[in-house]
Amino acid sequence: MEFRPQPTRNRNSQENQSLCNDGRCRTKKRRLAIITAVIIVALPLIFLYLYIDPASEEYGRWFPKCLVHTLTGLSCPSCGAQRAFHALLSGNPLEALRQNWFLLFSGLYLCGLGVSRLYWNKIPKVGQFFWGRTGGLIYVGVYIGWFIVRNILGV
């Protein structure tokens, strides 16, 4: 079963009427609420990771620790993400990659999701790949593979 997101713009005037209330569309309100929530959550985090190094001795203890690493000593696929985010915001993308190579794959996959969602009508096969079972299984496979490889190689 393939997941197909609903189109962002509805050109059918009858359906548009049912979405609007008092001249304001619910979809616009919902979109504005999502954007506002993302800004409220994202901006403080961006400033936090921009100015404070989560690996520093002084402030590092205040950042969340990985439960997998704490309990098992193994590095999970996400280990190093906070340090990588700090390095990326500090203008050091190579250091960010050194901290966690999987973030590059995740970032590219996230871009694929976004672009295929925006241009679903023009590139439906790409959208079906990223939003469907095949893309999801590939992502999970790479996630598990990275978990194994990074613990064998110690990266």
Ligand SMILES: [Zn+2]
């Ligand atoms: Zn971890």
